[in-house]
Amino acid sequence: MSKIKIKNFGPVKTGFTSDDGFMDIKKVSVFIGNQGSGKSTVAKLITTFMWIEKALTRGDYDIKWFTRKSKLRNQFLKYFRLENYFPNDESLNQTLIEYKGDSYNIKYENGNLQIQDANNGSYPLPQIMYVPAERNFIANVKNPKALKLTSDSMVEFVTEFDNAKNEIKGSISFPVSKVEVEYHKVNDVVYIKGSGYKIKLTEASSGFQSSVPLYLVSWFLSNSVKRQSENAKEPMTSEQRERFRKQVQLITDNEDLTDEQKRIAISEEAKRFNKTAFVNIVEEPEQNLFPTSQAQMLNSLLEFNNMNKGNKLIVTTHSPYIINYLTIAIKGGSLLKEIGKSNKSELKSKLNEIVPTESCIASEDVVVYELSDNGEISKLKNYEGIPSDDNFLNKFLSKTNQSFDALLEIEESL
Numbered sequence: 001m002s003k004i005k006i007k008n009f010g011p012v013k014t015g016f017t018s019d020d021g022f023m024d025i026k027k028v029s030v031f032i033g034n035q036g037s038g039k040s041t042v043a044k045l046i047t048t049f050m051w052i053e054k055a056l057t058r059g060d061y062d063i064k065w066f067t068r069k070s071k072l073r074n075q076f077l078k079y080f081r082l083e084n085y086f087p088n089d090e091s092l093n094q095t096l097i098e099y100k101g102d103s104y105n106i107k108y109e110n111g112n113l114q115i116q117d118a119n120n121g122s123y124p125l126p127q128i129m130y131v132p133a134e135r136n137f138i139a140n141v142k143n144p145k146a147l148k149l150t151s152d153s154m155v156e157f158v159t160e161f162d163n164a165k166n167e168i169k170g171s172i173s174f175p176v177s178k179v180e181v182e183y184h185k186v187n188d189v190v191y192i193k194g195s196g197y198k199i200k201l202t203e204a205s206s207g208f209q210s211s212v213p214l215y216l217v218s219w220f221l222s223n224s225v226k227r228q229s230e231n232a233k234e235p236m237t238s239e240q241r242e243r244f245r246k247q248v249q250l251i252t253d254n255e256d257l258t259d260e261q262k263r264i265a266i267s268e269e270a271k272r273f274n275k276t277a278f279v280n281i282v283e284e285p286e287q288n289l290f291p292t293s294q295a296q297m298l299n300s301l302l303e304f305n306n307m308n309k310g311n312k313l314i315v316t317t318h319s320p321y322i323i324n325y326l327t328i329a330i331k332g333g334s335l336l337k338e339i340g341k342s343n344k345s346e347l348k349s350k351l352n353e354i355v356p357t358e359s360c361i362a363s364e365d366v367v368v369y370e371l372s373d374n375g376e377i378s379k380l381k382n383y384e385g386i387p388s389d390d391n392f393l394n395k396f397l398s399k400t401n402q403s404f405d406a407l408l409e410i411e412e413s414l
Helices: 039-058 071-079 133-140 152-167 206-232 238-253 259-270 291-305 320-341 347-354 392-413
Strands: 002-007 022-025 028-033 096-100 104-109 112-117 126-131 171-174 179-184 189-194 197-200 277-283 312-317 366-371 376-379
Touching: 002 039, 022 028, 022 366, 028 039, 028 320, 039 071, 039 096, 039 104, 039 126, 039 277, 039 312, 039 366, 071 152, 126 152, 126 206, 133 152, 133 206, 152 206, 171 206, 179 206, 189 206, 206 277, 206 291, 238 259, 277 291, 291 312, 291 320, 312 320, 320 347, 320 366
Parallel strands: 028 312, 028 366, 126 277, 277 312
Antiparallel strands: 002 022, 002 096, 096 104, 104 112, 171 179, 179 189, 189 197, 366 376
C-alpha cells in the first residue's frame, strides 16, 4: 500500500498526526475540510509522486533526471501550480514530502529529492487521471484545447474528455436523472437525451455540465485499463521490473544511440507492460449536484474503481452527503460478504435496490482524512468500519440545527 507524509507545504503544516505522519493511500481515500485547508494540495502531491514512480518504473526517465536541482519544483509542481507553496523562508528547509510506493520510495527534504528502489512486491502500472474542480466550464467552450489554459492538468483532462467522446457508440446511459449521453462527432456536440427531450450539453444545467465530463472520462479510462489488464493478466512483479530496468540501462549506456533513439527504444520496451490499474483523483464529485444525484455519481465512481484490484479512487469533498453515501456503500460491502457466505442469495437483489452491489466496498479499503484550518490532518474515526458521524461536515449540519433552536428561544421570549 502506498503512503505519503507531508509537512510544511502550502496550507499543510504539521500534517498527519499519527503513524509517524504517513497517510495510507487506500483503494478509496477521501479528504474533507474547509476551503484552503489543503485537500487539493494533498491530492495533487499524491498524483505527482505516483506519476514519478510510474515514470521510473516504466523507464521513461532515470533517477538522475528526476533528482536534478529544482526539477520537482519548476516542472512537476508547476504542473499543478504548486511551485510557490514552499515556506517563504526557504533557508529553513522546512518542507518534507515523503512517498512510499510499491516500486519506489521518494523523499523531498532539505531542498533535495531522493529516490530509492522499493521492490515491495508486485506493482500495478497505473493510468493516473486528475479531475480538476474547474471542469464545469468545459461544456461551454467550443474548442478547449485551443485556449491558453492556465492549468496543465486541465489540458490533460480535456484531452481524455475528447477521447471518451469518441468512444461513445450511439448513446450511453448516464447515472444521474435517468438520461442518456450522445455524441455527434461531425459537429463535436454532446447531447443529453431524456424522456421527451434532447438538448446540447451547453444548454443543460450546471450539474450536467460538471458531472458529464467527470463521468465520461472515468468511464472511458476505467474500461480502457480493464481491457489492458485482461491482456497483461497480472501486475509487474519485482523480477519483471528488475529485468526491465537492466534492459533500459543497456539502452541508456549505448553510446552509439542518440538521445532520441534511446527514448524510442525505451518506449518500445515499455510497451510490453500494459496498465493494470486506474487511479482516479477527483475534486468535488458533488459539484452542482442534488443530494440524490451525488449518490448516483459516487456509486458510479465506486463501480469503476471496483473494476480492477489495483484501482484507486481519491476524492476531495465539501459534501456531507458524499461521506454518508460512502458509509452506505461500506455497509453494503459488509452485507454482500455475509450474503455470499449464507444460503440467502435472494437478499442480493434486495441489497442491490438500496446500493448497487458493483459499488459496494470493504471497510478496510476506505480511509477518510480531515484537514483542519491550522494545517493538521487527522483520520476520521470509524465504528465497526463505518466512518463516524462526528466529522467536520456533519458538525456544520448540527450547528445549523443549534442555530435554529437558538432562534426559537428568541421567538419564545418575544
